Amino acid sequence: MCxxxxxxxxxxxxxxxxxxxxxxxxQVLEEPVNQSEVQSGPEVPQTLEDFIAxxxxxxxxxxxxxxxxxxxxxxxxxRTRTAKIQEYLYRHVASSSIPKQLHCLTLKxxxxxxxxxxxxxxxPSAEFVPALVDNSYFHYVLASDxxxxxxxxxxxxxxxxxxxxxxxxxxxTDKKTYSPxxxxxxxxxxxxxxxxxxxxxxxxxxxxxxxxxxxxxxKDQKVRSQFRGGSSAIVANNTEKPxxxxxxxxxxxxxxxxxxxxxxxxxxxxxxxxxxxxFLDDDVVVQTDLSPLWDIDMNGKVNGAVETCRGxxxxxxxxxxxxxxxxxxxxISRNFDPDECAWAYGMNIFDLEAWRRxxxxxxxxxxxxxxxxxxxxxxxxxxxxxxxxxFHGHVxxxxxxxHMLGLGYQDNTTIADAESAGVIHFNGxxxxxxxxxxxxxxxxxxxxxxxxxxxxxxxxxxxx
Numbered sequence: 001m002c003x004x005x006x007x008x009x010x011x012x013x014x015x016x017x018x019x020x021x022x023x024x025x026x027q028v029l030e031e032p033v034n035q036s037e038v039q040s041g042p043e044v045p046q047t048l049e050d051f052i053a054x055x056x057x058x059x060x061x062x063x064x065x066x067x068x069x070x071x072x073x074x075x076x077x078x079r080t081r082t083a084k085i086q087e088y089l090y091r092h093v094a095s096s097s098i099p100k101q102l103h104c105l106t107l108k109x110x111x112x113x114x115x116x117x118x119x120x121x122x123x124p125s126a127e128f129v130p131a132l133v134d135n136s137y138f139h140y141v142l143a144s145d146x147x148x149x150x151x152x153x154x155x156x157x158x159x160x161x162x163x164x165x166x167x168x169x170x171x172x173t174d175k176k177t178y179s180p181x182x183x184x185x186x187x188x189x190x191x192x193x194x195x196x197x198x199x200x201x202x203x204x205x206x207x208x209x210x211x212x213x214x215x216x217x218x219k220d221q222k223v224r225s226q227f228r229g230g231s232s233a234i235v236a237n238n239t240e241k242p243x244x245x246x247x248x249x250x251x252x253x254x255x256x257x258x259x260x261x262x263x264x265x266x267x268x269x270x271x272x273x274x275x276x277x278x279f280l281d282d283d284v285v286v287q288t289d290l291s292p293l294w295d296i297d298m299n300g301k302v303n304g305a306v307e308t309c310r311g312x313x314x315x316x317x318x319x320x321x322x323x324x325x326x327x328x329x330x331x332i333s334r335n336f337d338p339d340e341c342a343w344a345y346g347m348n349i350f351d352l353e354a355w356r357r358x359x360x361x362x363x364x365x366x367x368x369x370x371x372x373x374x375x376x377x378x379x380x381x382x383x384x385x386x387x388x389x390x391f392h393g394h395v396x397x398x399x400x401x402x403h404m405l406g407l408g409y410q411d412n413t414t415i416a417d418a419e420s421a422g423v424i425h426f427n428g429x430x431x432x433x434x435x436x437x438x439x440x441x442x443x444x445x446x447x448x449x450x451x452x453x454x455x456x457x458x459x460x461x462x463x464x
Contacts, residue, residue, distance in 0.1 A: 109180035141277050158193040
């Protein structure tokens, strides 16, 4: 206000003895905004310079000055809000859609699977099948319906391993992606590592009657139906803050209602003969040998994970239970501490022996049912909130070196910091295989894509 007074002179803001002038102005400025007046009033200045010029020409009284100033600020706030929401909407559309290049790759590999016997090889070959249940190997699990993303995780894992002959990677996919996934890894072996590709429909126990999460997912249409009208209705809401709208748009993403996103809670049943596995999300890149993780003493805990409440990054490393759970709901507030530190999915060590002695999986399903009963009022989206609840008291914190998060959220992560991490995680909308990926971070992922490969080239998949 003082700056405007200097620019406009005392005739508008009043001389020192006119003590009521500032009071009149502040009274107007503190009144609630009348949106209809702002929208139907005269055209407001587009910039501060325009506003100053107009005020110098018109020389209004203090009240009129305050009204026009308030109208301009409100208009600019609305314009900024609209631009922010449009950005969120465009990113939602871009991140939820399947790029035509990836769709092309899937179709070409499916065709190859049906016409080329080499693309239908048993994975692994018969001589290596015993290794699938041999606990002397390092067992990794990847659940994905994205062939290209899975190939990067696999390549980065094996290429950075000091003992690739000890690596067993179990890739779990859905029925529609099984043929393309098998074709890719049949035609692109990562010898001497052992790769298994298996579809969920090939697990005998995985039927509706035995897996509560399948029934829960059938009921979980509220993820979409609670936002009637879809993304258009969400964006049209003029009362909510942009970040709330962004969260609701994210809730519409198909991945949050995908079985691939829930599969990790069934690891003890999927791999009944294994004692320990490392679970990797398909948007990570392994940058170092992970074998030291197998020597970590979990102290009887089930889940080895990186905490996300401490660190210099205020966006990624400021997550506590209150960031994910609705503590205004009594069922949540009665049972949990809002300030308890959260942890991350993406790269987790799971002690399956210890897990089988707990009720973690039952707890997970119980809380999913409770959330459905409460119309998704306990939390809105994702598998991390029920994971935080189910693994409560069963988490062993590991060094943050092993899992760097946020490369899909913000572009201020430096290359040097990212390269110094053992595993980097492109969690967020800006996945490295999408056009909206951050260009300076994308090379950390594309270095594991062979762009000379005939399938990659024929689908016009490029580094940038």
